[in-house]
Amino acid sequence: VKVSVDHDICAGFGLCNDALPEVFELDDLGFSVPRGDGSVPAQLEAGAAEAIAACPTHAIFSERDPAPS
Numbered sequence: 001v002k003v004s005v006d007h008d009i010c011a012g013f014g015l016c017n018d019a020l021p022e023v024f025e026l027d028d029l030g031f032s033v034p035r036g037d038g039s040v041p042a043q044l045e046a047g048a049a050e051a052i053a054a055c056p057t058h059a060i061f062s063e064r065d066p067a068p069s
């Protein structure tokens with residue numbers, strides 16, 4: 001799973017960073033930015049799903065990794 005954050009929607013509450021700092025960091029203005037390319041390690045996928053559900057503005061999106069070909 002990869003996560004992305006829509007900066008037009010993120011209000012910078014930082015809940016995702018509080019919940020899952022391994023996946024989300026905050027930029028200088030306090031808005032969330034996925035670390036690296038947004039890939040979520042398998043062991044953190046459940047936490048990422050919770051962070052997505054907990055975001056007050058529903059600014060976090062996830063996409064499944066493409067199936068290996």
Ligand code: SF4
Nearest residue numbers: 010011013014016055
């Ligand atoms: S929880 Fe949502 S609104 Fe808050 S910083 Fe994360 S993406 Fe932005």
